[in-house]
Amino acid sequence: MNKKFAIAIHGGAGTILKSTMTKEKEDQYVSALKEAINIGYKILEDGGTSLDAVEEAVVSLEDCPLFNAGKGSVFTHNGIHEMDASIMDGRNIDAGAVSLIKNIKNPVRLARKIMEKSEHVILAGDGAEEFARQFNIEFADKKYFYSEFRYDQLQKALQSDSIFLDHTELDHKFGTVGAVALDQMGNLAASTSTGGMTNKKWGRIGDTPIIGAGTYANNETCAISCTGSGEYFIRTMTAFHVHSLMKYGNYNLDIAIRKVIHEILPSIGGDGGLIAIDNNGNVVMDFNTEGMYRAWKKGGENGNETENESVLIY
Protein backbone atom coordinates (compact mmCIF):
# COMPACT_ATOMS: atom_id res chain seq x y z
CA MET A 1 0.00 0.00 0.00
CA ASN A 2 1.58 3.28 -1.03
CA LYS A 3 -1.32 5.59 -1.71
CA LYS A 4 -1.58 8.62 0.52
CA PHE A 5 -4.42 8.79 2.99
CA ALA A 6 -5.20 11.15 5.86
CA ILE A 7 -7.84 12.16 8.37
CA ALA A 8 -8.36 15.24 10.52
CA ILE A 9 -10.96 15.88 13.22
CA HIS A 10 -12.08 18.72 15.45
CA GLY A 11 -14.04 18.98 18.68
CA GLY A 12 -14.91 22.67 18.48
CA ALA A 13 -13.11 26.02 18.57
CA GLY A 14 -13.30 28.94 21.00
CA THR A 15 -11.81 30.48 24.08
CA ILE A 16 -10.23 27.45 25.64
CA LEU A 17 -8.43 29.03 28.59
CA LYS A 18 -5.46 27.28 30.16
CA SER A 19 -6.50 28.86 33.46
CA THR A 20 -9.76 26.88 33.54
CA MET A 21 -8.25 23.68 32.13
CA THR A 22 -6.93 21.05 34.51
CA LYS A 23 -4.33 18.47 33.53
CA GLU A 24 -6.93 15.77 34.06
CA LYS A 25 -9.47 17.45 31.79
CA GLU A 26 -6.84 18.07 29.13
CA ASP A 27 -5.87 14.39 29.22
CA GLN A 28 -9.54 13.45 28.75
CA TYR A 29 -9.85 15.64 25.66
CA VAL A 30 -6.59 14.37 24.16
CA SER A 31 -7.58 10.79 24.79
CA ALA A 32 -11.05 11.29 23.23
CA LEU A 33 -9.53 12.95 20.15
CA LYS A 34 -6.94 10.14 19.83
CA GLU A 35 -9.63 7.49 20.04
CA ALA A 36 -11.74 9.17 17.33
CA ILE A 37 -8.84 9.78 14.95
CA ASN A 38 -7.57 6.23 15.31
CA ILE A 39 -11.01 4.81 14.51
CA GLY A 40 -11.07 6.81 11.27
CA TYR A 41 -7.40 6.14 10.48
CA LYS A 42 -7.85 2.37 10.84
CA ILE A 43 -10.68 2.41 8.30
CA LEU A 44 -8.50 4.32 5.81
CA GLU A 45 -5.47 2.11 6.48
CA ASP A 46 -7.57 -0.99 5.78
CA GLY A 47 -8.58 0.46 2.41
CA GLY A 48 -11.99 1.73 3.53
CA THR A 49 -13.73 4.84 2.24
CA SER A 50 -13.29 8.39 3.44
CA LEU A 51 -17.08 8.47 3.96
CA ASP A 52 -16.89 5.57 6.44
CA ALA A 53 -13.86 7.12 8.12
CA VAL A 54 -15.50 10.51 8.74
CA GLU A 55 -18.79 8.91 9.81
CA GLU A 56 -17.17 6.62 12.39
CA ALA A 57 -14.81 9.33 13.70
CA VAL A 58 -17.80 11.66 14.18
CA VAL A 59 -19.82 8.89 15.86
CA SER A 60 -16.95 8.44 18.33
CA LEU A 61 -17.01 12.18 19.13
CA GLU A 62 -20.84 12.19 19.31
CA ASP A 63 -20.68 9.36 21.85
CA CYS A 64 -18.22 11.27 24.05
CA PRO A 65 -19.88 13.53 26.68
CA LEU A 66 -17.01 16.06 26.45
CA PHE A 67 -18.16 17.49 23.11
CA ASN A 68 -21.32 19.40 22.22
CA ALA A 69 -22.74 16.86 19.76
CA GLY A 70 -24.75 13.67 20.20
CA LYS A 71 -24.56 12.55 23.84
CA GLY A 72 -22.87 15.77 25.03
CA SER A 73 -25.37 18.11 23.34
CA VAL A 74 -26.32 21.29 25.21
CA PHE A 75 -29.85 22.15 26.33
CA THR A 76 -32.10 24.49 24.32
CA HIS A 77 -34.19 27.21 25.97
CA ASN A 78 -37.03 24.70 26.38
CA GLY A 79 -34.78 22.17 28.11
CA ILE A 80 -34.50 19.78 25.20
CA HIS A 81 -31.70 18.81 22.83
CA GLU A 82 -31.89 19.84 19.18
CA MET A 83 -29.08 18.47 17.06
CA ASP A 84 -27.82 19.13 13.54
CA ALA A 85 -25.41 17.13 11.38
CA SER A 86 -24.25 16.76 7.79
CA ILE A 87 -22.04 14.61 5.59
CA MET A 88 -20.76 15.10 2.06
CA ASP A 89 -19.17 12.78 -0.50
CA GLY A 90 -16.44 14.47 -2.57
CA ARG A 91 -16.71 11.90 -5.39
CA ASN A 92 -20.11 13.08 -6.63
CA ILE A 93 -20.84 16.07 -4.35
CA ASP A 94 -23.76 14.12 -2.90
CA ALA A 95 -24.78 15.22 0.57
CA GLY A 96 -27.13 14.54 3.48
CA ALA A 97 -28.06 16.61 6.51
CA VAL A 98 -30.41 16.75 9.48
CA SER A 99 -31.55 19.68 11.53
CA LEU A 100 -33.48 20.19 14.78
CA ILE A 101 -33.65 16.48 15.61
CA LYS A 102 -34.27 15.49 19.19
CA ASN A 103 -34.02 11.78 19.81
CA ILE A 104 -31.38 10.38 17.49
CA LYS A 105 -28.32 8.82 19.16
CA ASN A 106 -25.95 9.59 16.28
CA PRO A 107 -27.19 12.40 14.01
CA VAL A 108 -24.35 11.77 11.51
CA ARG A 109 -25.72 8.26 10.80
CA LEU A 110 -29.11 9.76 9.94
CA ALA A 111 -27.46 12.38 7.70
CA ARG A 112 -25.68 9.63 5.77
CA LYS A 113 -28.89 7.59 5.45
CA ILE A 114 -30.67 10.63 4.00
CA MET A 115 -27.84 11.06 1.48
CA GLU A 116 -28.00 7.42 0.42
CA LYS A 117 -31.66 6.47 0.75
CA SER A 118 -33.68 9.59 -0.09
CA GLU A 119 -33.87 12.06 -2.95
CA HIS A 120 -33.34 14.84 -0.44
CA VAL A 121 -30.38 16.60 1.11
CA ILE A 122 -31.80 18.18 4.30
CA LEU A 123 -34.58 16.76 6.50
CA ALA A 124 -35.60 18.46 9.73
CA GLY A 125 -37.53 18.01 12.96
CA ASP A 126 -40.23 15.41 13.51
CA GLY A 127 -40.23 14.60 9.78
CA ALA A 128 -36.56 13.62 9.91
CA GLU A 129 -37.29 11.38 12.90
CA GLU A 130 -40.12 9.71 10.96
CA PHE A 131 -37.61 9.00 8.17
CA ALA A 132 -35.16 7.67 10.79
CA ARG A 133 -37.76 5.23 12.11
CA GLN A 134 -38.35 3.82 8.62
CA PHE A 135 -34.63 3.22 8.18
CA ASN A 136 -33.93 1.71 11.61
CA ILE A 137 -31.72 4.50 12.88
CA GLU A 138 -30.96 4.17 16.60
CA PHE A 139 -32.99 6.44 18.90
CA ALA A 140 -32.01 7.58 22.40
CA ASP A 141 -34.23 9.05 25.12
CA LYS A 142 -33.91 12.30 27.09
CA LYS A 143 -32.02 10.50 29.86
CA TYR A 144 -29.24 9.53 27.45
CA PHE A 145 -28.59 13.20 26.60
CA TYR A 146 -28.89 14.49 30.18
CA SER A 147 -25.85 15.68 32.10
CA GLU A 148 -25.70 17.84 35.21
CA PHE A 149 -22.95 19.98 33.66
CA ARG A 150 -25.06 20.87 30.60
CA TYR A 151 -28.18 21.42 32.75
CA ASP A 152 -26.26 23.88 34.96
CA GLN A 153 -25.09 25.69 31.82
CA LEU A 154 -28.74 26.16 30.79
CA GLN A 155 -29.73 27.49 34.23
CA LYS A 156 -26.94 30.09 34.06
CA ALA A 157 -27.94 31.05 30.53
CA LEU A 158 -31.62 31.34 31.50
CA GLN A 159 -30.71 33.64 34.40
CA SER A 160 -28.89 36.06 32.09
CA ASP A 161 -31.26 35.38 29.17
CA SER A 162 -28.25 34.89 26.92
CA ILE A 163 -27.86 32.54 24.05
CA PHE A 164 -24.64 30.70 24.58
CA LEU A 165 -22.64 28.49 22.38
CA ASP A 166 -21.16 25.72 24.50
CA HIS A 167 -19.41 27.64 27.27
CA THR A 168 -19.21 29.10 30.71
CA GLU A 169 -18.50 32.79 31.25
CA LEU A 170 -14.79 32.08 31.13
CA ASP A 171 -14.88 29.36 28.56
CA HIS A 172 -16.58 30.50 25.36
CA LYS A 173 -16.43 27.50 23.10
CA PHE A 174 -18.14 26.27 19.94
CA GLY A 175 -18.57 22.62 20.72
CA THR A 176 -19.26 21.30 17.27
CA VAL A 177 -17.37 18.17 16.12
CA GLY A 178 -16.27 17.20 12.64
CA ALA A 179 -14.01 15.11 10.45
CA VAL A 180 -12.47 15.26 6.97
CA ALA A 181 -10.65 12.46 5.19
CA LEU A 182 -8.85 11.39 2.01
CA ASP A 183 -8.94 7.67 1.29
CA GLN A 184 -6.57 5.48 -0.75
CA MET A 185 -8.92 5.69 -3.76
CA GLY A 186 -8.34 9.46 -3.76
CA ASN A 187 -11.85 10.31 -2.54
CA LEU A 188 -12.56 13.11 -0.10
CA ALA A 189 -15.37 13.30 2.48
CA ALA A 190 -16.43 15.69 5.24
CA SER A 191 -18.86 15.53 8.16
CA THR A 192 -19.95 17.85 10.98
CA SER A 193 -22.26 17.37 13.98
CA THR A 194 -23.45 19.71 16.74
CA GLY A 195 -25.73 20.05 19.73
CA GLY A 196 -26.27 23.73 18.96
CA MET A 197 -26.33 26.54 21.49
CA THR A 198 -27.25 26.51 25.18
CA ASN A 199 -30.58 28.35 25.64
CA LYS A 200 -31.19 28.25 21.87
CA LYS A 201 -34.68 29.51 20.93
CA TRP A 202 -36.99 29.70 17.96
CA GLY A 203 -35.81 26.66 15.99
CA ARG A 204 -32.52 28.32 15.06
CA ILE A 205 -30.54 26.48 12.37
CA GLY A 206 -26.77 27.10 12.32
CA ASP A 207 -24.13 26.29 9.72
CA THR A 208 -23.60 22.63 10.62
CA PRO A 209 -26.45 21.17 8.49
CA ILE A 210 -25.90 23.67 5.68
CA ILE A 211 -23.88 22.16 2.85
CA GLY A 212 -21.36 24.79 1.70
CA ALA A 213 -21.46 26.64 5.04
CA GLY A 214 -20.36 24.16 7.76
CA THR A 215 -19.46 21.18 5.56
CA TYR A 216 -18.22 20.71 2.01
CA ALA A 217 -16.33 18.04 0.06
CA ASN A 218 -15.35 17.95 -3.59
CA ASN A 219 -12.62 15.73 -5.06
CA GLU A 220 -11.65 18.63 -7.33
CA THR A 221 -10.34 20.60 -4.36
CA CYS A 222 -10.82 19.69 -0.69
CA ALA A 223 -12.98 18.51 2.21
CA ILE A 224 -13.91 20.95 5.00
CA SER A 225 -15.63 20.87 8.41
CA CYS A 226 -16.25 24.11 10.31
CA THR A 227 -16.93 25.16 13.91
CA GLY A 228 -17.84 28.64 15.07
CA SER A 229 -20.47 31.35 15.09
CA GLY A 230 -22.74 29.64 12.58
CA GLU A 231 -24.61 32.67 11.27
CA TYR A 232 -21.37 34.18 9.95
CA PHE A 233 -20.34 30.88 8.40
CA ILE A 234 -23.69 30.79 6.55
CA ARG A 235 -23.44 34.38 5.32
CA THR A 236 -19.92 33.83 3.96
CA MET A 237 -20.51 30.23 2.80
CA THR A 238 -17.27 29.40 4.57
CA ALA A 239 -16.68 25.82 3.41
CA PHE A 240 -17.69 26.39 -0.22
CA HIS A 241 -15.78 29.70 -0.14
CA VAL A 242 -12.52 27.79 0.39
CA HIS A 243 -13.44 25.51 -2.54
CA SER A 244 -14.21 28.56 -4.74
CA LEU A 245 -10.90 30.25 -3.92
CA MET A 246 -9.05 27.06 -4.87
CA LYS A 247 -11.05 26.28 -8.01
CA TYR A 248 -11.63 29.76 -9.45
CA GLY A 249 -8.95 31.85 -7.71
CA ASN A 250 -6.07 29.34 -7.98
CA TYR A 251 -5.35 29.57 -4.25
CA ASN A 252 -3.81 26.58 -2.52
CA LEU A 253 -5.58 25.10 0.51
CA ASP A 254 -3.43 26.89 3.06
CA ILE A 255 -3.78 30.39 1.58
CA ALA A 256 -7.49 29.96 0.80
CA ILE A 257 -8.20 29.03 4.41
CA ARG A 258 -6.06 31.84 5.78
CA LYS A 259 -8.09 34.31 3.70
CA VAL A 260 -11.45 32.92 4.81
CA ILE A 261 -10.63 32.50 8.53
CA HIS A 262 -8.48 35.61 9.04
CA GLU A 263 -9.96 38.10 6.54
CA ILE A 264 -13.45 37.28 5.31
CA LEU A 265 -15.02 35.92 8.52
CA PRO A 266 -13.57 38.60 10.84
CA SER A 267 -14.65 41.34 8.40
CA ILE A 268 -18.26 40.68 9.44
CA GLY A 269 -17.49 39.66 13.03
CA GLY A 270 -17.38 35.88 12.67
CA ASP A 271 -15.17 33.70 14.84
CA GLY A 272 -14.30 30.03 14.80
CA GLY A 273 -12.20 27.64 12.77
CA LEU A 274 -12.14 24.73 10.37
CA ILE A 275 -10.26 21.60 9.44
CA ALA A 276 -9.50 20.65 5.83
CA ILE A 277 -7.76 18.12 3.62
CA ASP A 278 -7.00 18.68 -0.04
CA ASN A 279 -6.96 15.99 -2.72
CA ASN A 280 -3.19 15.65 -2.29
CA GLY A 281 -3.43 14.78 1.40
CA ASN A 282 -2.38 18.17 2.77
CA VAL A 283 -4.04 18.93 6.11
CA VAL A 284 -4.81 22.47 7.32
CA MET A 285 -6.43 23.28 10.68
CA ASP A 286 -6.93 26.97 11.30
CA PHE A 287 -8.98 29.20 13.63
CA ASN A 288 -9.26 32.81 14.74
CA THR A 289 -10.12 31.91 18.35
CA GLU A 290 -7.75 30.97 21.18
CA GLY A 291 -7.97 27.27 20.63
CA MET A 292 -9.57 24.41 18.73
CA TYR A 293 -9.64 20.79 19.82
CA ARG A 294 -8.10 19.06 16.82
CA ALA A 295 -6.06 16.14 15.55
CA TRP A 296 -4.75 14.73 12.30
CA LYS A 297 -3.08 11.52 11.19
CA LYS A 298 -1.56 10.58 7.85
CA GLY A 299 -0.59 7.25 6.31
CA GLY A 300 0.55 5.63 3.06
CA GLU A 301 3.13 7.74 1.24
CA ASN A 302 2.61 10.41 3.87
CA GLY A 303 3.84 7.94 6.47
CA ASN A 304 7.41 8.65 5.41
CA GLU A 305 7.21 12.07 6.98
CA THR A 306 8.92 12.42 10.35
CA GLU A 307 5.70 13.36 12.07
CA ASN A 308 2.56 11.61 10.92
CA GLU A 309 0.13 12.49 13.65
CA SER A 310 -0.69 15.30 16.05
CA VAL A 311 -3.28 16.14 18.72
CA LEU A 312 -3.61 19.81 19.68
CA ILE A 313 -5.83 22.07 21.77
CA TYR A 314 -4.31 25.58 21.86
Add this chain to the structure above:
Amino acid sequence: MNKKFAIAIHGGAGTILKSTMTKEKEDQYVSALKEAINIGYKILEDGGTSLDAVEEAVVSLEDCPLFNAGKGSVFTHNGIHEMDASIMDGRNIDAGAVSLIKNIKNPVRLARKIMEKSEHVILAGDGAEEFARQFNIEFADKKYFYSEFRYDQLQKALQSDSIFLDHTELDHKFGTVGAVALDQMGNLAASTSTGGMTNKKWGRIGDTPIIGAGTYANNETCAISCTGSGEYFIRTMTAFHVHSLMKYGNYNLDIAIRKVIHEILPSIGGDGGLIAIDNNGNVVMDFNTEGMYRAWKKGGENGNETENESVLIY
Protein backbone atom coordinates in the same frame (compact mmCIF):
# COMPACT_ATOMS: atom_id res chain seq x y z
CA MET B 1 -32.75 61.28 -10.81
CA ASN B 2 -30.26 59.62 -13.11
CA LYS B 3 -28.98 56.65 -11.21
CA LYS B 4 -29.67 53.24 -12.72
CA PHE B 5 -32.13 51.01 -10.96
CA ALA B 6 -33.74 47.71 -11.93
CA ILE B 7 -35.84 44.83 -10.67
CA ALA B 8 -36.45 41.29 -11.91
CA ILE B 9 -38.89 38.69 -10.61
CA HIS B 10 -39.75 35.05 -11.28
CA GLY B 11 -42.76 32.85 -10.57
CA GLY B 12 -41.05 29.49 -11.03
CA ALA B 13 -39.45 27.47 -13.84
CA GLY B 14 -40.33 24.14 -15.40
CA THR B 15 -42.19 22.42 -18.20
CA ILE B 16 -44.73 25.08 -18.98
CA LEU B 17 -46.43 23.54 -22.02
CA LYS B 18 -48.24 25.74 -24.49
CA SER B 19 -50.62 22.84 -25.12
CA THR B 20 -51.94 23.00 -21.54
CA MET B 21 -51.91 26.81 -21.33
CA THR B 22 -55.05 28.73 -22.27
CA LYS B 23 -55.02 32.36 -23.40
CA GLU B 24 -57.00 33.23 -20.28
CA LYS B 25 -54.53 31.53 -17.94
CA GLU B 26 -51.58 33.11 -19.70
CA ASP B 27 -53.17 36.53 -19.29
CA GLN B 28 -53.62 35.87 -15.58
CA TYR B 29 -49.93 35.01 -15.14
CA VAL B 30 -48.77 38.02 -17.18
CA SER B 31 -51.03 40.32 -15.23
CA ALA B 32 -49.84 38.94 -11.86
CA LEU B 33 -46.18 39.32 -12.89
CA LYS B 34 -46.83 42.88 -14.11
CA GLU B 35 -48.50 43.80 -10.86
CA ALA B 36 -45.61 42.44 -8.77
CA ILE B 37 -42.87 44.04 -10.86
CA ASN B 38 -44.60 47.41 -10.86
CA ILE B 39 -44.91 47.36 -7.07
CA GLY B 40 -41.17 46.81 -6.77
CA TYR B 41 -40.33 49.25 -9.55
CA LYS B 42 -42.36 52.04 -7.96
CA ILE B 43 -40.40 51.67 -4.71
CA LEU B 44 -37.09 51.91 -6.58
CA GLU B 45 -38.31 54.86 -8.71
CA ASP B 46 -39.30 56.73 -5.55
CA GLY B 47 -35.78 56.25 -4.17
CA GLY B 48 -36.63 53.30 -1.90
CA THR B 49 -34.30 50.43 -1.07
CA SER B 50 -33.76 47.26 -3.06
CA LEU B 51 -34.65 45.36 0.14
CA ASP B 52 -38.10 46.97 0.26
CA ALA B 53 -38.55 46.43 -3.48
CA VAL B 54 -37.81 42.69 -3.39
CA GLU B 55 -39.86 42.18 -0.22
CA GLU B 56 -42.96 43.89 -1.61
CA ALA B 57 -42.66 42.23 -5.03
CA VAL B 58 -42.41 38.82 -3.34
CA VAL B 59 -45.36 39.64 -1.04
CA SER B 60 -47.42 40.39 -4.17
CA LEU B 61 -46.50 36.99 -5.66
CA GLU B 62 -47.10 35.25 -2.30
CA ASP B 63 -50.61 36.77 -2.20
CA CYS B 64 -51.43 35.50 -5.71
CA PRO B 65 -52.97 31.99 -5.80
CA LEU B 66 -51.31 31.23 -9.16
CA PHE B 67 -47.85 30.72 -7.68
CA ASN B 68 -46.58 28.07 -5.26
CA ALA B 69 -45.67 30.39 -2.39
CA GLY B 70 -47.72 32.00 0.37
CA LYS B 71 -51.43 31.73 -0.45
CA GLY B 72 -50.88 29.39 -3.44
CA SER B 73 -48.64 26.94 -1.54
CA VAL B 74 -49.02 23.24 -2.36
CA PHE B 75 -50.05 20.57 0.16
CA THR B 76 -47.50 18.36 1.92
CA HIS B 77 -48.03 14.61 2.36
CA ASN B 78 -49.85 15.30 5.63
CA GLY B 79 -52.22 17.77 4.01
CA ILE B 80 -50.65 20.88 5.45
CA HIS B 81 -48.62 23.75 4.01
CA GLU B 82 -44.94 24.10 4.87
CA MET B 83 -43.33 27.23 3.48
CA ASP B 84 -39.75 28.46 3.14
CA ALA B 85 -38.43 31.93 2.35
CA SER B 86 -35.25 34.00 2.49
CA ILE B 87 -33.99 37.53 1.92
CA MET B 88 -30.46 38.93 1.64
CA ASP B 89 -29.01 42.44 1.78
CA GLY B 90 -26.10 42.96 -0.63
CA ARG B 91 -24.76 45.96 1.34
CA ASN B 92 -23.54 43.92 4.32
CA ILE B 93 -24.34 40.33 3.26
CA ASP B 94 -26.84 40.15 6.11
CA ALA B 95 -29.58 37.58 5.61
CA GLY B 96 -32.74 36.08 7.09
CA ALA B 97 -34.62 32.89 6.30
CA VAL B 98 -37.49 30.71 7.49
CA SER B 99 -38.16 27.06 6.86
CA LEU B 100 -41.06 24.65 7.45
CA ILE B 101 -43.44 27.35 8.66
CA LYS B 102 -47.15 26.64 8.51
CA ASN B 103 -49.31 29.60 9.40
CA ILE B 104 -47.55 32.75 8.23
CA LYS B 105 -49.36 34.80 5.57
CA ASN B 106 -46.18 36.21 4.04
CA PRO B 107 -43.06 34.15 4.81
CA VAL B 108 -40.79 36.78 3.25
CA ARG B 109 -41.86 39.33 5.90
CA LEU B 110 -40.83 36.90 8.63
CA ALA B 111 -37.48 36.25 6.90
CA ARG B 112 -36.78 39.98 6.86
CA LYS B 113 -37.77 40.37 10.52
CA ILE B 114 -35.34 37.58 11.45
CA MET B 115 -32.58 39.36 9.53
CA GLU B 116 -33.26 42.66 11.26
CA LYS B 117 -34.40 41.71 14.76
CA SER B 118 -32.52 38.55 15.69
CA GLU B 119 -28.90 37.41 15.83
CA HIS B 120 -29.85 34.48 13.65
CA VAL B 121 -30.11 33.76 9.95
CA ILE B 122 -32.42 30.74 9.74
CA LEU B 123 -35.34 29.90 12.05
CA ALA B 124 -37.58 26.92 11.41
CA GLY B 125 -40.90 25.31 12.34
CA ASP B 126 -42.84 26.09 15.51
CA GLY B 127 -39.89 28.06 16.89
CA ALA B 128 -39.99 30.43 13.92
CA GLU B 129 -43.73 30.92 14.48
CA GLU B 130 -43.07 31.72 18.15
CA PHE B 131 -40.60 34.40 16.99
CA ALA B 132 -43.23 35.67 14.50
CA ARG B 133 -45.78 36.07 17.28
CA GLN B 134 -43.37 38.19 19.32
CA PHE B 135 -42.81 40.48 16.36
CA ASN B 136 -46.44 40.84 15.27
CA ILE B 137 -46.06 39.05 11.95
CA GLU B 138 -49.44 38.36 10.30
CA PHE B 139 -50.72 34.79 10.64
CA ALA B 140 -53.22 33.05 8.35
CA ASP B 141 -55.25 29.90 9.00
CA LYS B 142 -55.55 26.68 6.99
CA LYS B 143 -58.57 28.03 5.13
CA TYR B 144 -56.53 30.90 3.71
CA PHE B 145 -54.07 28.46 2.09
CA TYR B 146 -56.74 26.00 0.85
CA SER B 147 -57.55 25.69 -2.84
CA GLU B 148 -59.36 22.89 -4.63
CA PHE B 149 -56.72 22.86 -7.36
CA ARG B 150 -53.85 22.27 -4.90
CA TYR B 151 -55.90 19.69 -2.97
CA ASP B 152 -56.55 17.72 -6.17
CA GLN B 153 -52.81 17.84 -6.93
CA LEU B 154 -52.13 16.21 -3.56
CA GLN B 155 -54.73 13.46 -4.14
CA LYS B 156 -53.10 12.60 -7.49
CA ALA B 157 -49.65 12.61 -5.90
CA LEU B 158 -50.83 10.40 -3.02
CA GLN B 159 -52.29 7.88 -5.49
CA SER B 160 -48.98 7.48 -7.28
CA ASP B 161 -46.93 8.02 -4.09
CA SER B 162 -44.81 10.56 -5.94
CA ILE B 163 -43.24 13.69 -4.62
CA PHE B 164 -44.13 16.45 -6.99
CA LEU B 165 -42.87 19.92 -7.33
CA ASP B 166 -45.81 22.12 -8.29
CA HIS B 167 -47.18 20.34 -11.36
CA THR B 168 -49.60 18.00 -13.03
CA GLU B 169 -48.41 15.07 -15.13
CA LEU B 170 -48.19 17.34 -18.14
CA ASP B 171 -47.05 20.44 -16.39
CA HIS B 172 -43.90 19.86 -14.33
CA LYS B 173 -43.21 23.18 -12.73
CA PHE B 174 -41.13 24.58 -9.87
CA GLY B 175 -43.49 27.12 -8.42
CA THR B 176 -41.09 29.13 -6.32
CA VAL B 177 -41.22 32.93 -6.56
CA GLY B 178 -38.42 35.45 -6.19
CA ALA B 179 -37.13 38.94 -6.82
CA VAL B 180 -33.78 40.71 -7.23
CA ALA B 181 -33.22 44.46 -7.35
CA LEU B 182 -30.65 47.24 -7.64
CA ASP B 183 -31.65 50.55 -6.05
CA GLN B 184 -30.51 54.10 -6.78
CA MET B 185 -28.02 53.95 -3.89
CA GLY B 186 -26.28 51.08 -5.73
CA ASN B 187 -27.40 48.42 -3.27
CA LEU B 188 -28.44 44.92 -4.33
CA ALA B 189 -30.99 42.63 -2.64
CA ALA B 190 -32.52 39.23 -3.34
CA SER B 191 -35.48 37.28 -1.99
CA THR B 192 -37.10 33.87 -2.65
CA SER B 193 -40.26 32.21 -1.30
CA THR B 194 -41.82 28.79 -1.88
CA GLY B 195 -44.61 26.46 -0.86
CA GLY B 196 -42.36 23.44 -1.44
CA MET B 197 -43.39 20.19 -3.10
CA THR B 198 -46.80 18.53 -3.36
CA ASN B 199 -46.80 15.38 -1.17
CA LYS B 200 -43.55 16.50 0.51
CA LYS B 201 -42.58 14.28 3.45
CA TRP B 202 -40.11 14.15 6.32
CA GLY B 203 -39.59 17.86 6.90
CA ARG B 204 -37.62 18.28 3.68
CA ILE B 205 -35.80 21.60 3.35
CA GLY B 206 -35.04 22.77 -0.21
CA ASP B 207 -32.76 25.50 -1.52
CA THR B 208 -35.12 28.46 -0.96
CA PRO B 209 -34.19 29.16 2.70
CA ILE B 210 -30.52 28.30 2.16
CA ILE B 211 -28.43 31.44 1.71
CA GLY B 212 -25.94 30.76 -1.10
CA ALA B 213 -28.11 28.04 -2.64
CA GLY B 214 -31.49 29.61 -3.56
CA THR B 215 -30.75 33.24 -2.66
CA TYR B 216 -27.65 35.42 -2.56
CA ALA B 217 -26.86 39.13 -2.75
CA ASN B 218 -23.53 40.94 -2.51
CA ASN B 219 -22.88 44.48 -3.74
CA GLU B 220 -19.46 43.30 -4.96
CA THR B 221 -21.10 41.21 -7.68
CA CYS B 222 -24.81 40.47 -8.01
CA ALA B 223 -28.17 39.47 -6.51
CA ILE B 224 -29.69 36.08 -7.37
CA SER B 225 -32.96 34.19 -6.80
CA CYS B 226 -33.30 30.57 -7.94
CA THR B 227 -36.12 28.14 -8.76
CA GLY B 228 -35.73 24.47 -9.51
CA SER B 229 -34.88 21.04 -8.13
CA GLY B 230 -33.67 22.34 -4.76
CA GLU B 231 -31.38 19.47 -3.78
CA TYR B 232 -29.15 20.11 -6.81
CA PHE B 233 -29.10 23.84 -6.10
CA ILE B 234 -27.90 23.09 -2.56
CA ARG B 235 -25.19 20.65 -3.67
CA THR B 236 -23.80 23.14 -6.22
CA MET B 237 -24.42 26.27 -4.09
CA THR B 238 -25.99 27.75 -7.21
CA ALA B 239 -26.46 31.39 -6.14
CA PHE B 240 -23.10 31.74 -4.38
CA HIS B 241 -21.48 29.82 -7.25
CA VAL B 242 -22.41 32.64 -9.63
CA HIS B 243 -20.91 35.15 -7.18
CA SER B 244 -17.70 33.07 -6.92
CA LEU B 245 -17.29 32.82 -10.69
CA MET B 246 -17.63 36.60 -10.95
CA LYS B 247 -15.42 37.47 -7.98
CA TYR B 248 -12.68 34.85 -8.25
CA GLY B 249 -12.99 33.69 -11.87
CA ASN B 250 -13.51 37.12 -13.48
CA TYR B 251 -16.65 35.95 -15.28
CA ASN B 252 -19.31 38.51 -16.12
CA LEU B 253 -22.87 37.87 -14.91
CA ASP B 254 -24.10 36.45 -18.19
CA ILE B 255 -21.29 33.91 -18.70
CA ALA B 256 -21.22 32.93 -15.01
CA ILE B 257 -24.93 32.11 -15.09
CA ARG B 258 -24.65 30.25 -18.39
CA LYS B 259 -21.96 28.05 -16.84
CA VAL B 260 -23.96 27.32 -13.69
CA ILE B 261 -27.35 26.73 -15.36
CA HIS B 262 -26.20 24.92 -18.51
CA GLU B 263 -23.06 23.09 -17.34
CA ILE B 264 -22.72 22.66 -13.59
CA LEU B 265 -26.36 21.98 -12.64
CA PRO B 266 -27.08 19.60 -15.56
CA SER B 267 -23.82 17.71 -14.85
CA ILE B 268 -25.46 16.29 -11.70
CA GLY B 269 -29.02 16.21 -13.06
CA GLY B 270 -30.36 19.52 -11.76
CA ASP B 271 -32.99 21.54 -13.59
CA GLY B 272 -34.46 24.97 -13.04
CA GLY B 273 -33.47 28.57 -13.51
CA LEU B 274 -32.61 31.84 -11.85
CA ILE B 275 -32.92 35.60 -12.13
CA ALA B 276 -30.03 37.97 -11.43
CA ILE B 277 -28.98 41.60 -11.45
CA ASP B 278 -25.37 42.75 -11.24
CA ASN B 279 -24.18 45.93 -9.55
CA ASN B 280 -24.27 47.72 -12.91
CA GLY B 281 -27.96 47.04 -13.47
CA ASN B 282 -27.56 44.22 -16.00
CA VAL B 283 -30.39 41.69 -15.76
CA VAL B 284 -30.00 38.01 -16.67
CA MET B 285 -32.82 35.45 -16.49
CA ASP B 286 -31.82 31.96 -17.54
CA PHE B 287 -33.16 28.40 -17.18
CA ASN B 288 -32.57 24.89 -18.52
CA THR B 289 -36.29 24.00 -18.48
CA GLU B 290 -38.94 24.83 -21.08
CA GLY B 291 -40.11 27.99 -19.43
CA MET B 292 -39.87 30.30 -16.45
CA TYR B 293 -42.45 32.90 -15.43
CA ARG B 294 -40.36 36.06 -15.32
CA ALA B 295 -40.28 39.81 -15.74
CA TRP B 296 -37.84 42.70 -15.47
CA LYS B 297 -38.07 46.46 -15.51
CA LYS B 298 -35.32 49.09 -15.55
CA GLY B 299 -35.29 52.81 -14.79
CA GLY B 300 -32.98 55.77 -14.32
CA GLU B 301 -30.12 55.80 -16.85
CA ASN B 302 -31.38 52.44 -18.06
CA GLY B 303 -34.63 54.14 -19.05
CA ASN B 304 -32.96 55.48 -22.17
CA GLU B 305 -32.86 52.01 -23.64
CA THR B 306 -35.51 51.31 -26.25
CA GLU B 307 -36.99 48.52 -24.23
CA ASN B 308 -37.11 48.98 -20.47
CA GLU B 309 -39.45 46.22 -19.42
CA SER B 310 -40.45 42.70 -20.38
CA VAL B 311 -42.76 39.93 -19.15
CA LEU B 312 -42.03 36.40 -20.44
CA ILE B 313 -43.16 32.84 -19.87
CA TYR B 314 -41.50 30.57 -22.47
